[in-house]
Amino acid sequence: MSATKDPCISLCKFDDDICIGCGRSKREIKAWKKLDKEDKRVVLAEAALRLIKLGATGRRKKR
Structure with missing residues (x-):
């Protein structure tokens, strides 16, 4: 099972x-x-919707 990346x-x-x-x-x-x-996929989908509702950017840190 491949790991789902921590958001x-x-x-x-x-x-x-x-x-x-x-x-x-x-x-x-x-x-x-x-x-x-x-379950991780479900959490990620719900989290994306929450960020939209919050108006947060959810930007990834630069590497």
């Missing part, structure tokens, strides 16, 4: 319970490593 962009600031960097809840961030591939 963290090292911008851990929260609006309510949602990180404005990656769009995940605190609970989802804590559980990330234990989620299976399908």
Whole structure:
């Protein structure tokens, strides 16, 4: 099983319970490593929608 990349962009600031960097809840961030591939895909889809609602950019850090 290939790993699903962690969406963290090292911008851990929260609006309510949602990180404005990656769009995940605190609970989802804590559980990330234990989620299976399908659950991670669901979290990523939901996180993307949350970022849109928050008007956050969710920019990736430059490498």
